[in-house]
Amino acid sequence: MLPGFDSEVLLVACVCALSCALPGCFLFLARRTMQVEAVTHAVLLGVVGVFLLQGEASLLFLFGGALLSGSLALYGSSFLERHLRFYRSAATAIVFPALFALAVALLNTRMRNSHVDADAVLLGELAFVSLDRLHIGGVDLGPHALWKSLASLGLTTLLLCTSARDLTRMLFDPILAHVVGIRVSVIGFAFTACTCLAAVSAIDVVGSVLTLGLFALPAAAARLVTTRVRTLVVAALVVSLVGTSGGYALGLWLDVSLAGAIIVGMSLPFAGAIVVSLGHLRRGSSRSA
Secondary structure (H helix, E strand, C coil): CCCCCCHHHHHHHHHHHHHHHHHHHHHHHCCCCCHHHHHHHHHHHHHHHHHHHHCCCCHHHHHHHHHHHHHHHHHHHHHHHHHCCCCHHHHHHHHHHHHHHHHHHHHHHHCCCCCCCHHHHHHCCHHHHHHCEEEECCEEEEEHHHHHHHHHHHHHHHHHHHHHHHHHHHHHCHHHHHHCCCCHHHHHHHHHHHHHHHHHHHHHHHHHHHHHHHHHHHHHHHHCCCCCHHHHHHHHHHHHHHHHHHHHHHHHHHCCCHHHHHHHHHHHHHHHHHHHHHHHHHHHHHHHC
């Protein structure tokens, strides 16, 4: 066994990666993955806002504030895109730097003596997640991060089990979804909430800088080897588990940042998928010739 191995830390990392990979598949297919970047950068504003309003806030309020600010970033970019005719990339590039800059300004001017640190939100620290534990009635139920990730994974799974077909239609063809009577606003809000919840829970694991990798890399790797949505989701979950486990072991072996090592671990299946995809393309071109 590798020195420093902690089964709880690995469990938190795996569950968190799964909770991000699941909505990440649909965001990737709908070309909306960069919206996760807006959420992760806007989270700091929610944390700062809660501390400004309440001082020493509980975990529930901090989580709610981060979730609210992440939702604000998504809806802000959607508003610019739909009503002001901005390109999606331009709308995202306008919203999340503005919210993040506001949070940093408030942090440096109004909260200099607080223990909220921008670096902690940006970079995270996976090795310490097992120290922040959930106690109910004197019973230790495990790390807070584990339960947040489980809640995100459970809600996203429930949404997909009940509305997978409607969600797919809404993401890929909103006009058709309206025509056939799908409740686009309800499903859209539920999916946005699941995405924000997954992104906020991932910040404890890899920080806001690397959270995008948990959403995009498994889906990108799976997309290179399959075109069927169900197969893609399963393949993305497998890539997520393999990459997280391998990256965690790599981080312990090299004694480097666990978060960065996990993203590197997920990049390896992606590189393998590129090789497999190129092999299929070459075989297809040789047969046609």
